[in-house]
Amino acid sequence: MSAKFETRDIVIPGDLIYEGKIRTGDNTYREEENLYATRVGLVNYGKDRVTVIALEAGFIPLVGDLVIGEVRDIELGQWKVDIGADKNAILTVNDAINKPFRSFLDMTRILDVGDTIVAKIVDLDRSRTAILSILGRELGRVHEGFIINITPSKIPRLIGKKGSMINMILRETRCQVTIGQNGRVLIHGRNRSDEELVVKVINKVNAEAHTSGLTSRIQEYLKKIKEEKK
Amino acid sequence: MSKTKRKRKTSKKKVRADGRKVNEIRPTTIETGIIPNADGSAYIEMGNNKIIAGVYGPREMHPKRLSKPHMGVLRVRYHMAPFSVSPRRSPAPSRRDREIGMVMVDALSPALFLERYPRSVIDVYVEIIQADGGTRCAAVNAAAVALVDAGIPMKDLVAACAAGKMDGEIVLDLGDTEDKEGEADVPLAYMPKLDQVTLLQMDGILTAKETMKAIEMAIEGSKQVYEIQREALKKKYGMTEEESGEEETSEEAPEDAPEEKEEEQ
Numbered sequence: 001m002s003a004k005f006e007t008r009d010i011v012i013p014g015d016l017i018y019e020g021k022i023r024t025g026d027n028t029y030r031e032e033e034n035l036y037a038t039r040v041g042l043v044n045y046g047k048d049r050v051t052v053i054a055l056e057a058g059f060i061p062l063v064g065d066l067v068i069g070e071v072r073d074i075e076l077g078q079w080k081v082d083i084g085a086d087k088n089a090i091l092t093v094n095d096a097i098n099k100p101f102r103s104f105l106d107m108t109r110i111l112d113v114g115d116t117i118v119a120k121i122v123d124l125d126r127s128r129t130a131i132l133s134i135l136g137r138e139l140g141r142v143h144e145g146f147i148i149n150i151t152p153s154k155i156p157r158l159i160g161k162k163g164s165m166i167n168m169i170l171r172e173t174r175c176q177v178t179i180g181q182n183g184r185v186l187i188h189g190r191n192r193s194d195e196e197l198v199v200k201v202i203n204k205v206n207a208e209a210h211t212s213g214l215t216s217r218i219q220e221y222l223k224k225i226k227e228e229k230k
Numbered sequence: 231m232s233k234t235k236r237k238r239k240t241s242k243k244k245v246r247a248d249g250r251k252v253n254e255i256r257p258t259t260i261e262t263g264i265i266p267n268a269d270g271s272a273y274i275e276m277g278n279n280k281i282i283a284g285v286y287g288p289r290e291m292h293p294k295r296l297s298k299p300h301m302g303v304l305r306v307r308y309h310m311a312p313f314s315v316s317p318r319r320s321p322a323p324s325r326r327d328r329e330i331g332m333v334m335v336d337a338l339s340p341a342l343f344l345e346r347y348p349r350s351v352i353d354v355y356v357e358i359i360q361a362d363g364g365t366r367c368a369a370v371n372a373a374a375v376a377l378v379d380a381g382i383p384m385k386d387l388v389a390a391c392a393a394g395k396m397d398g399e400i401v402l403d404l405g406d407t408e409d410k411e412g413e414a415d416v417p418l419a420y421m422p423k424l425d426q427v428t429l430l431q432m433d434g435i436l437t438a439k440e441t442m443k444a445i446e447m448a449i450e451g452s453k454q455v456y457e458i459q460r461e462a463l464k465k466k467y468g469m470t471e472e473e474s475g476e477e478e479t480s481e482e483a484p485e486d487a488p489e490e491k492e493e494e495q
Binding site: 011012013014015016027029036038039040054055056086087088127128138151153198210 | 269270287288289290299302341345347348350351378379380381382383384385386387420421423424460463464467
């Protein structure tokens with residue numbers, strides 16, 4: 001019954017992080033009452049479980065996630081959408097226009113290959129393929145803006161405590177930002193230079209996500225760039 | 231002959247052609263995250279070996295018929311650049327390339343949770359820029375680090391090192407000339423924390439006793455490589471270790487996320 005690291009220490013796959021009975025949190029696995037890490041990350045010893053906050057991780061679809069994806073293929077009655085997960089997600093006609101599929105329907109008029117969409121994951125099938133829906137406010141095809149990719153596990157950091165980080169960025173730059181849980185961020189501002197500023201800032205958040213006091217540092221960084229422009 | 235042999239065995243500090251001790255690995259450096267386009271990547275220099283590894287996935291598998299319905303598939307492409315050896319080597323994938331690719335799959339897959347990725351594939355591309363003997367071990371080392379860098383969950387790192395016989399003596403981590411002129415070569419891959427061997431090959435002839443000694447030596451060598459791999463992975467987040475003491479409470483709040491996204495201006 002003992003912790004092998006301090007909370008917020010960096011661990012590497014295979015590191016023994018806890019000896020004894022405890023619940024396994026994210027990015028850990030148990031073998032004979034020993035807990036090991038499965039990803040590089042910062043270990044967190046909670047009350048009743050041990051988790052590793054991953055520094056590198058792919059996107060694991062969960063029901064309710066808002067994602068940004070690209071239409072890759074059209075099949076009978078459904079689109080295949082790349083959302084950065086291990087398998088393409090499925091969007092059925094029913095979840096796109098709220099009407100059943102009819103054979104005379106021209107699906108390319110609704111969404112074509114190459115279109116970018118903002119969608120919500122409504123279900124997972126038995127092999128954990130995501131089922132999408134674009135019915136709802138602010139869902140559907142994206143017409144303009146920038147899309148950048150960051151590590152999906154760093155999305156919570158970009159949002160910050162109760163949205164502190166992202167609200168600060170929005171306030172300072174006056175851009176619209178849609179954050180997909182799959183690590184894609186859609187930025188739409190009034191002009192190109194505003195958008196590029198947000199891209200810069202988000203890339204900085206991505207690179208320094210594991211450090212402390214990030215929100216205030218980003219705020220200073222933003223001010224510095226703005227002054228340089230003037 | 232036997233006299234000289236005995237003399238060599240007694241002197242532990244015997245130096246090899248490149249000035250190394252019998253149980254010393256070549257100078258090794260590993261860097262991670264060198265290919266931004268890949269999900270994960272690593273570059274290793276092990277002696278004069280220079281190898282780049284890139285990892286893509288887990289992603290949809292093409293051709294689809296090769297995917298497995300109940301588990302993921304690990305694919306490794308081992309390839310030597312035409313200029314990696316002298317004389318020039320044909321860039322076409324050879325029988326040897328395919329074999330080493332297969333051997334690397336077997337060496338790396340015990341460390342992965344492939345059952346978590348049904349119908350998907352994890353692709354590992356290994357490119358040998360410069361070869362200097364023991365490329366398969368160096369390639370396994372780079373690939374393991376690249377897999378971690380890609381954020382693929384792993385049971386343990388995989389570290390690899392070879393041992394062999396040269397001038398009647400068991401030596402660690404053979405270089406190119408030692409490999410070619412020596413009597414035997416035993417490449418071995420090892421999961422240090424789980425204490426499991428995932429790859430063991432032998433080329434040449436060794437007695438049972440010598441084989442055991444070579445295996446033990448290669449495991450020791452793998453542990454040394456493992457420390458270098460650890461350092462390489464930590465180096466990418468260099469700031470964390472110093473700052474970890476004075477961290478404020480975690481700002482991670484995944485459950486807040488869905489609401490916050492709606493707050494747009």
